[in-house]
Each structure stands twice: as C-alpha cells, then as structure tokens.
Amino acid sequence: MTADEVQALFTRADGSYLFARWGRPIVPVVFGVADQTLPVVKGAIEAVVTLAGHQMAETDPELGANLMVFFFRDWAELAALPDLDRLIPDLHPLVERLQAQGANQYRAFRFDSEGAIQAAFVFVCMDEALSQMPAETLALAQAAQVILLWSDTAFAEKAPLAQVGERVILRPEIGDVIRAGYDPVMPAVAEDPSHALRLAARLPAGEGEA
Structure with missing residues (x-):
C-alpha cells in the first residue's frame, strides 16, 4: 500500500x-444478539485489538463500557432505548436521516481532551443483506471499522x-x-x-x- x-x-x-x-483500553458491551452470538462479536473485537497491540479491560473508570454495539431490525427501535439520546446528540433527526438514506450501519465516536478515541457507538440495522452475512464476518467488519x-x-x-x-x-x-x-x-x-x-x-x- x-x-x-x-x-x-x-x-x-x-x-x-x-x-x-483509542487512547484507553477498550471495554465492549453488545446489545441485541443471542447469547451464543455474543462470544463471536466480542471475540472479533478482541482479535482486532490484539492485532493492533492495544488493550481491553473489564471496565472503564469513567464510562463503565466505552464501546457499545447495538444490533436491531429497524432504526425506529433506537428511539425507544432509554437514555440513548443522552449519549447520542440529536438522536431522532439522525435516525430519520439514516432511515431516509437506507443505511444499515452507523458509527459515532467520542474523543478525549487530546483528540484520541474515548468511546464509540456502533449501530447495525440487520436488513436483508446483513442478515445473510455470517455473524463472524459481520462482527469482524465492525471491529475493524471501530479500531x-x-x-x-x-x-x-x-x-x-x-x-x-x-x-x-x-x-x-x-x-x-x-x-x-x-x-x-x-x-x-x-x-x-x-x-x-x-x-x-x-x-x-x-x-x-x-
């Protein structure tokens, strides 16, 4: 390259x-997947973090979890999640825009005072195309794009x-x-x-x- x-x-x-x-160890939490899929998603994140030579941790001292990954079937589901609008500014206009664009994924980042990644929010709308993708492939793609x-x-x-x-x-x-x-x-x-x-x-x- x-x-x-x-x-x-x-x-x-x-x-x-x-x-x-990332300027701190990554602490992931995953929502909206079956119990048997959870290790697949976290395993993909851990594999990419290891590749980077970075670290993971059990908890973030400020945020608890600093990498939140949401899987859902319809963008409208986000509006029903309590307190999510406190984490993602202008959540409702964002959801409307993503729906209008026909988007199936979105990533939002927060940064520390130096500009390094402090937290990330990954939203994956499981449309027909993503539903056909193996869980391992989908998880690896998301992990790579958030590192x-x-x-x-x-x-x-x-x-x-x-x-x-x-x-x-x-x-x-x-x-x-x-x-x-x-x-x-x-x-x-x-x-x-x-x-x-x-x-x-x-x-x-x-x-x-x-």
Whole structure:
C-alpha cells in the first residue's frame, strides 16, 4: 500500500485529514444478539485489538463500557432505548436521516481532551443483506471499522475484509495499517497528511519518511 493509498484512508469527503486511535483500553458491551452470538462479536473485537497491540479491560473508570454495539431490525427501535439520546446528540433527526438514506450501519465516536478515541457507538440495522452475512464476518467488519477513526469514505468502494477460499479475513494491508497506527512512537491523533507518510513507512512494503 502506497503513502497516497494510506492517506486516502484518513482523508474525509471534505478533503480534511484526520487520524485517531483509542487512547484507553477498550471495554465492549453488545446489545441485541443471542447469547451464543455474543462470544463471536466480542471475540472479533478482541482479535482486532490484539492485532493492533492495544488493550481491553473489564471496565472503564469513567464510562463503565466505552464501546457499545447495538444490533436491531429497524432504526425506529433506537428511539425507544432509554437514555440513548443522552449519549447520542440529536438522536431522532439522525435516525430519520439514516432511515431516509437506507443505511444499515452507523458509527459515532467520542474523543478525549487530546483528540484520541474515548468511546464509540456502533449501530447495525440487520436488513436483508446483513442478515445473510455470517455473524463472524459481520462482527469482524465492525471491529475493524471501530479500531481507528477511518475516513467516512475509506471503505466505500472496497470493504476492509477479503474472501480467501471459504474464509473471510481482514485484508492484510488494512491489518498492517492498524498495526502501524498503534505503533507507540506514532501520535494518537494527527491532522497533517504527512502523518500518512509515517504510517506508510511502517508497512511491510511502505514508502515515505519516518
């Protein structure tokens, strides 16, 4: 993956560059899945966190849980969840917009005073397309997309996962970017596109200046 390709992963639709990683251990909680599916979702999160070289924890001292993943059948269900509007500003207009767009997933992030990821909320509306997807695949895709603050267009044309025989895996080059992003010498937050050069220099076939 070239430096330009890395830069595109964190360049938003408005042309701004923004990279952020988690600044604290991740504490996930999952809603709306059967008991037998819960280990699958948490296992996928743990696998991606381990890949990144980051940490998980049993509880967050401020928030209790800081990664909340919701699975549901209809966006309208969100409006009925108590206190969710306190966590997600303008929840009702957001739900209306997502319904109008025919969206089947949405991620919202909170950031600490330094700009690192403090919390994330993942909403997955199980439409027909997602309902046909194996739980392992769906969980891995969500985990990959929440481990970093990717661009809003990063995976518009190419998903973070790839089919290898009968298995679905995280694309190796995306895994490499995740690992590079969590390199201890790299900043937790970056707004300068030159950051992409430093990331690319840490990839197996990277280009750029460290």
